[in-house]
Amino acid sequence: MERCVYFGPGDPGYDETRRTLNPGLDPRPALVAEARSAAHVADAVRTARQLGLALTVQSTGHGTHVAADDGVLLLRTSRMDAVSVDPERGVARVGPGARWGQVIAAAAPYGLAPLAGSAPDVGVIGYTLGGGLGWLSRRYGFAADSVIRADVVTSDGQLITADPDHHADLFWALRGGGGGFGVVTALEFRLYPVSQVYAGTATFPVERAAETLAAYRDWCATSPDEVSTALVLTPERVIIKAMCTGAPDALRPLFATATGDTMAAMPFGQAAMGGTAARHLDLFPALPDAVLATLVEAGRQATVEVRHWGGALARPGGPVSHRDTRFSVIADTPLPGLAEALAPHAGGGVFLNFLSDTGRTADAYTGHDFRRLIEVKRAYDPADLFRTGHRIPMGAAC
Structure with missing residues (x-):
């Protein structure tokens, strides 16, 4: 039987293996297991059960x-x-340790691309299990929607396959319900015929922030699914980031008053555009004038990003909910009063990948889908062995 390598407090290697990429976190687990195969994962699951420990998974940190x-x-x-x-x-x-940059590089020679996120060093599995929103999502949907099969080690240490014909309830839950149902040891998902894109940024004077944001909102109402955009308000300037998988003609009216742009044709792998590393606020079904005024004022003090949703994101799929969202808002600083001012206009939901408040997991789903996730959790992890930051509760599915 294949065994993991284990590290306990005080062992050489313990401090190196327990650390994450987030300097604000300092996990000190009872034991660290380093897996190199699905058999190792199964061994770690059995060991956790034998020792009476919960189990949490970290791939890329x-x-x-x-x-x-x-x-x-x-x-x-x-x-x-x-x-x-x-x-x-x-x-x-x-595998569970793969990063998006690896997948992009492997798919590119065939003229294909995955529904990757903004950062190529982010892990594929965690991103996808939480939904996965990227620059190709308006054209093709959430990354979770592209999943066609998952190999999973369950809480009893068994390796199973979940797909539409096998363990279909688990398959449904994995496509956006997070990672608390088992340990995914392999994931298969569709790739899409994307090689070249038209991408870059356009810059606008900060003095025209209000009119630029209003024009952006109105333009988004009819923008084609092939175009994904985000508008960034800063104290110095306004920036619109864009990626287009088709002809860039639709962007011309939006960029007509820009003072400059960097838009150009390029391979998809070169076009990754990072997001604002910050506090993700609520999701919005629309941006009324009152919200625009609040955002413009906030942009005088911090960086605020407005991202356009819609398109293929609205198609029915797995447990990823709030698919009628039209915009999400991000701020790089928790400005006093900003969330409260926006709250009356928000849709009331959150996106799991964006969620920093672990107490709001239920808000990422409709009531029906959350109850179904609880039922799947009970069926596949009845002892609540698997722990994640956004836990599905074991209590009554009310």
């Missing part, structure tokens, strides 16, 4: 929460980073 204290076994899967592409099927298969 980008998560905002690591539920790892002295009652937890921290399972590291970063070495399980295999990536393969089947160009005939248009499908990628990745």
Whole structure:
């Protein structure tokens, strides 16, 4: 039987393996397990059960929460980073330690691209299990919607396959319900025919922030699905980031008053545009004038990003909810009163990948979908072995 490598407090390697990329986190688990195969993962699950420990998974360390204290076994899967592409099927298969940059590079020679996020060093699995919103999402949907199969080690240490025909309830939950149902050891998902894109930024004077934001809102109402955009308000300037998988003609009216732009044709892999690393606020079904005024004022003090949703994101899919969202708002600083001023106009939901408040997990789903997630959690993890930052409760599915 294959065994993991384990590290306990005081062992050489413990401090190195327990750390995350978030300097604000200092997890100190009872035990760290470093897996290199699905058999290692199964061994770690069985060990956690035998020792009476909960189990939390860390792949690349980008998560905002690591539920790892002295009652937890921290399972590291970063070495399980295999990536393969089947160009005939248009499908990628990745291990739990794979990062988006690896998938983009593997798919590019075939003129294909994944529904990756903004940062190529982010892990594929955690991003996808939480929904996955990227620059191709208005054209093709959430990353979770592209998943066609998952290999999962369950709480009893068994390796199973979840797809539409096998363990269909678990398959549904994994496509946006987070990672608390088992340990995903491999994920297969569709790739899309994207090689060249038209991408870059346009800059506008800060003195015209109000009219630029209003024009952006109005333009978004009829923008084609092939175009993804975000508007960034800063104290110095206004910036619109854009990526287009088709002809860029639709962007011309929006950029007509720009003082300059960097828009150009380029390979998709070169066009990754980072987001605002900050506090994600609520989701919005619309941006009335009162919201625009609040955002312009906030932009005088901090960086505020407004991202356009819609398009293929609105298609029905797995548990990823609030698909009628039209815009999300992000601020790089928790400005006093900003969230409260925006709250009356928000849709009331949140997106799991954006969520920093672990007490709001239920707000990421409709009531029906959250109850269904609780039922799946009970069925596949009845002892609540698997812990994540955004936990599905074991209580009554009310």
